[in-house]
Amino acid sequence: MNKQTPCPSVGPPDPEAARSIAEFGALLRQLRIWAKVSIGALGKQSIGHRCLGKLSKGTVSQRERGQGMPRSYEDYELFVDCFVRACLAHTQLPTETLQTEVDRWCSAWRALANAPSSDVGTEHSPPRLLPPATTSHLAGRLSHVEELDRLLAGSSAQEEVPLVSITGPPGVGKTALAIQWAHRVAERFPDGQLYVDLRGWDGDHEVLAPETVLSRFLRDLRVPDAELPSTLDELEARFRTETADRRMLLVLDNAAGPEQIRPLLPGSRHCRTVVTSRAPLTGIGARAMPLDVLSETESFELIASLIGVVRAQDEPDAVSLVARLCARLPLALRIVGEGIAVRPAISVAEAAEEIADESTRLDTLGVGTDEAHDIRSVFSWSLRYLSPPAARLFRLLGLHEGPDLPLPVVAALADIPSAAARHLVHMLVRVNLIEQRPGGRYRFHDLLRLYARERAMDLPQEQRIQAVERLSAWYLKAGDASDRVFAPSRRRVPIHDRDLPHVPAAPPMADHRAAFAWGDTERENVLSVVRQCAREELHEAAWQLPAVMGEYFYLRKMWADLYATHKDALPSAQRTSLVAEAWIRSNLGFAGSHIGMYREAEEHCRRAVEATTSIGDPMSTGIAWNNLGIALGGLREWDEALAAFQRALELHRSQGNQWGEAHALMNMARAHAGRGEWDAAVELYVRAGELHGAIGNRVVEGTVLHELGLAHAAQARWEQATDCYQRALAIHNEVDNRIGAGITLDDLAAALLARGHRDEALDRWRQALIVLEELAHPRAELVRNRLESAQR
DSSP: OOOOOOOOOOOOOOGGGOOSHHHHHHHHHHHHHHTTOOHHHHTTSOOOGGGTTSOOHHHHHHHHTTOOOOSSHHHHHHHHHHHHHHHHTTTTOOHHHHHHHHHHHHHHHHHHHHSTTOOTTSOOOOOBOOOOOSOSOOTTOHHHHHHHHHHHSSSOTTTOOSEEEEEOSTTSSHHHHHHHHHHHHGGGOTTOEEEEEOOTTOTTSOOOOHHHHHHHHHHHTTOOGGGOOSSHHHHHHHHHHHHTTOOOEEEEEEEOOHHHHGGGOOSOTTOEEEEEESSOOOSSOOEEEEOOOOOHHHHHHHHHHHHOHHHHHHSHHHHHHHHHHTTTOHHHHHHHHHHHHTOTTSOHHHHHHHHHHHHHHOOOOOSSOTTHHHHHHHHHHHHHTSOHHHHHHHHHHTTOOSSOEEHHHHHHHHTSOHHHHHHHHHHHHHTTSSEEETTTEEEOOHHHHHHHHHHHTTSOHHHHHHHHHHHHHHHHHHHHHHHHHHOTTSOOOOOOGGGSOOOOOOOOOOSHHHHHHHHHHHHHHHHHHHHHHHHTTOHHHHHHHHHHHHHHHHHTTOHHHHHHHHHHHHHHHHHHOHHHHHHHHHHHHHHHHHTTOHHHHHHHHHHHHHHHHHTTOHHHHHHHHHHHHHHHHHTTOHHHHHHHHHHHHHHHHHTTOHHHHHHHHHHHHHHHHHTTOHHHHHHHHHHHHHHHHHTTOHHHHHHHHHHHHHHHHHTTOHHHHHHHHHHHHHHHHHTTOHHHHHHHHHHHHHHHHHTTOHHHHHHHHHHHHHHHHHTTOTHHHHHHHHHHHHHO
16 A cells, blocks of 8 residues: 555535525535435434435435525424434534534525525425416316316326326327316425426427427526536436436427337326327327317307307307318317407307308418318307407518417517517417416417418518518527626627618527527527528528527537537638628537537637638637637647647637637637547646636636546646646535536546545545445446446
8 A cells, every 4th residue: 555645534525615595405405415325215214203205316416505494494494403413414524523523514505594694495396386377267188187186186096197198189189188187186286387388299390309398407406507417328317316306297299109108107106197299199108188179069168168058059050160260170160269258249150151162262381280271260250350460470470480479579579569469469368279388488389380381471672571581680689698798708699770670679699598498498489580591591690690609509518409500500600701600600610510520610710710710810810820729639640639629729819819719728628638639638737727726717627637637647746636636526516516526536546546545536536436336327327337346
C-alpha cells in the first residue's frame, strides 16, 4: 500500500448553507449520498413509529428537488427529522451525536422557513396538465365512464387494470371521453396528471417521438435539464424511477401505435394510463374500449342537451335528420347543435335543409372516412353563420401550421388587438370550431384543421403572405427576447423592428426559467414557422428565427432541431446576405459536430470563417474558428484543431470577449489531451478554469476542474487529481449538477484507490453508484463493476 499524504475525508453538508427550499432539498440529497443510502433503502430504516410512510421513494425524490411541500411547516420538519435519522442510522454515530445532527438540520429548516425572504411558501405543486374538458355532457358515453371507473379508478380490486386504450374513428369523441373522465377522478391521483397529444394521426406534423415525450414528462416532474438522459432506454428508466411510488394519471392522446406507447408507461402500480388512438393497440397489456358513432337515441339526446329538450321534442324528425347528416359523430353533432342553439329564430328543419344543401355542392375532405362528405358540409354550414370577422379569423388560423397557438399569435395573424382577438376566437370556441387549451392556447381538432387549411385558400394570396409575415414577426420578437436572457452579452441577430410588421409584444421573460418555459411550449411551432417561411420565400425571417432560437436549442441539447432549422434556413440565408449565410453556416457546423457529421460541419465552418473574415466581423470569425476546431477535433485532426482554437483565442482576446476566450482555452486543452500532451493540457485547463470562475460560469468551471483531474490522473499524479476532483465535486454540489457529481465521484474513487486509500475509495464508489443509478445513467454499471472488483 502506498504511503502518501492522508486524504482529507469529505464531511456531511452544512444545512445552514441553504438559502432556499430548493437548496435545502439539494443538501438533504447530499447528506443521503454522503451516508451512502439509496432512496429505496431510506424508508426501510427502523427509526420510530411516527416516521412510517414518511420516506417513500416518490416523497423523497420530490422533497430533494424542493417540491411536494406538505400542508404545514411542521409536517415538513417531521420529514426532515425522519430523513436525517434514516440517513445517519447508517453511519454508526453515537446516539448523542446523531440527535445533535438531527436538531441541527431541523433548526436550519426552521430558520429558513421563518426568514423574511424565504421561498418556503412558494407553491411546488405536482403537475396538473389535463386540458379543460370541452363539455360537461357525455351523451351516449355514460356506460363507458362507468367502465373506466371500474377498470382504472380502483372501485374493484379484482378488475382494475393500469392501462385502457380508447379506440375509434376521428370525431367519435375519444379525447373528450378520456379528458372528461380524467377530470372526474383527478383528485384520486394526488401526485399529478400528465397529458400529451402524441399526434399519431396528424398528417401535418411529425409523430412525437417517445424521447421527446419522456423529456417533456421529466421536466414536468421538475427533473433538471442537466440530469435528462440522452437515449431512449435511459429516459425510459429515469421516468419509471421518477414515477415509482407515485399515484399519477397519464392521458396519452392520439397514439400512432404500441411502439410509441410502450416506453411511456409509468413504473408504479399506483399509476393509471388512458390511451386514445384510431387503431387498436395490441401487445402493451391494455384493456380495449372501442367507441363507435352514437345511436339514433344517443344522438337525439346530445342535440337536445345543446338546443334544449323542448325545442328538440317539437321537431323530432328534423333532429333525427340532422343526426344522420352529421353521421352521428359527436364532433359534428356538437358543432351543429351549438350553431342551432345560438340562432333561436331558425327551426331545426331549416338547419337540416341548409346542411343537406351544403352536402350537395362540397367535395369530401379526403381524410379516409366514409363520413367525411357529410362532416364537411357541417363545417361549411357552421362557417356560413359566423360574423364576417370571425369567419375571416377561422380562415387565417388555417395558415398556422403548428400544433396549437397562443392568443398573441391569433392577434398577429388577424392583425387586430389582443382584446378583439380574444373576443373572436371565443366565438369560434363557443361553436366548437376550435378548442381552448390550458394557458390561453387554442387548437383545432384534426378534421377542422384540414378544413381551416382549405378555407384559408379562399383568401387572396397577398393577404395570406402578409399574415405569415406577421406570424413570423411575433416569433422573431419572442425568440429574440429569450435569446437576450440566455446570452445577454453575446452578439445579437440583426433584427430591425422598423422593418417588421406591428404585432403584439413578446411575452415577459425575466429569467432562464421563463425563457425555457416559452421555448418548451413554442418549440414545435417554431419548427413549423421556419419551414413555412422558407417555403413562402420570406427569407429574412427564415434565417433569423433559427438564429435567435439557436441558444435555446444548444442549452436544451436539441442538436437535431438546431441542425434541421439551420439546414432549412440556409437557402434563404444565401439569398439574403453574406452575414446571414455566415451565421447559419457557423451554427450548422456546430450542430453537425454534435450529431457526428464532422466532415460536413468542417465545410460549413470553413465557409463561415471566410465569410466573416471578408465582412470584417472578428467576433463572429472567432466563433466560426472555434466551431471549426470542434469539427476537426471530432475528426481527430488535432494539429488543425489546435490551430483553429488558437485563431479563435486571438480574435476573442482582441475583442475583450472573456466568454469566448475561456471556451477557446478549454477546447485547446481538450485537443492537447486528445493528443496525449498532458502538460500542455494541464496548463490550459488551469487558465480556462480560472477564467470561467472569474466570469461566474460555475457549471463549466466544475467541468474544467474535473477534466483537469483526468489530465493529472493520466500522468499518475494522483494527489493533484484528487484535489481537482474534490474541488469539482464541491462545485457540482453547489450548482446541483448531479450527473457531474456522480461521474466525478467515480473518478475520485479511482484516484483514491491508486493512492492506497481503499476504504475511502469504496465509499466514493458507493456514493457514485447511488447517484448514477437514481439518474438511470449508463455509467452506473461500470461503477458497480469497479466497486465489486475493489471489494474482492
